Amino acid sequence: MSKIYVVGIGPGACEQMTIRAVKVLERCDVIVGYTVYVDLIREHFAGKEFLTTPMTREVQRCEMAFAEATKGKTVAMICSGDAGVYGMSGLMLEIGAAYPQIEVEVVSGVTAATAGAAVLGAPLNHDFAVISLSDLLTPWETIERRLLCAAAADFAVVLYNPSSKKRQDYLKKACDLMLRYKSSETICGIVSHIGRDGEDMQLYTLEELRDIPVDMFTTVFIGNSRTKVMNGKMVTPRGYQI
């Protein structure tokens, strides 16, 4: 039976890959992915066949992977971060319904939420919610409801895709919604280019965050009511008595 692995390569370069992900890629004939991610790992997997599509061509990229597997090749579809957090695992399993002879296995990786959290300190060390601000595939009303409920429940919140050229004010809109329930003094952090050259982090209050320009290479963290700054790090305590 032909096999496709959907592999999360972690947020940065190869150091953030798991040993299992490396072994799986070494075993594959073909590595398929978004051009930028394939270029991140190409030099480490010499001799493989590489196939890429640009962003927004996700369905075409999946079909390409199944076409290669149908030829009898072992295929890896790579994703940045984890394959199952806004990654390709869902779409691959949906499209895979038409290819019952091809087995699809998901290989998890470190996602930007936990990798970015490590850069900031420990912002997600209690219950948290993960929300994408991209409304390409999700109605904004759904995103809005989730932001409000997450804030009302005092979750720490991680925002993926906080901005793009067409959505420059979305982070401000998200902050304003959360400010209905969260204090303006809530500790927040942003991390850019996680695990890559130029990795950077900054801490803000929620009031300050609403005016910060961010791009699509940034992950945003909003603390819960107990989140604090300790030695320049963002820390959400679990509640141990010390």
Add this chain to the structure above:
Amino acid sequence: MSKIYVVGIGPGACEQMTIRAVKVLERCDVIVGYTVYVDLIREHFAGKEFLTTPMTREVQRCEMAFAEATKGKTVAMICSGDAGVYGMSGLMLEIGAAYPQIEVEVVSGVTAATAGAAVLGAPLNHDFAVISLSDLLTPWETIERRLLCAAAADFAVVLYNPSSKKRQDYLKKACDLMLRYKSSETICGIVSHIGRDGEDMQLYTLEELRDIPVDMFTTVFIGNSRTKVMNGKMVTPRGYQI
């Protein structure tokens, strides 16, 4: 300056560690951790000094790490999964405030949410919330509010620590709360012993899940309103048109 790394070793054995985590452990003199986790990696890091404490002795375990670093040693505090998701990174940074001469760096890993998701298929491929059912450090009222808000917002939900000897009915209580907003037909999944011998997964409806006995080695996934079963896998679509 002495240094302590707080290292997530992933959910299972060494295959789920990142390359960076392996390199960091190789560089350390002392590896500190909960006895069970240290035993998982001991054979792969021969020649290191190992120090362990049992569960519930987390503060003592952290103090042990700082005592070793104070002697000039390079120390790794290891955690299962990711160091920052119900892991030791927060407590280490809190206790570290008393040791300004010791640098603490967090090294992220694959957490049970994404590793378990990979076993089930793609249950977290849209916005999701992570909630621990343990009320050792968190009032049950807070947990209850978060379960209700997460269900009201139609998040997919991951439950850590769904049960223990003293809390055998907590998963049932959590399901009953979520059933106020989520359909009884909502697709759910459980994964046991992720990445370890005996790894197992099962799918249920939310109505069925409330009567399923689980233990502390199980991670529980509750879908959103669009989650479906495809070829025996749990899939939460992102919304692509296919």
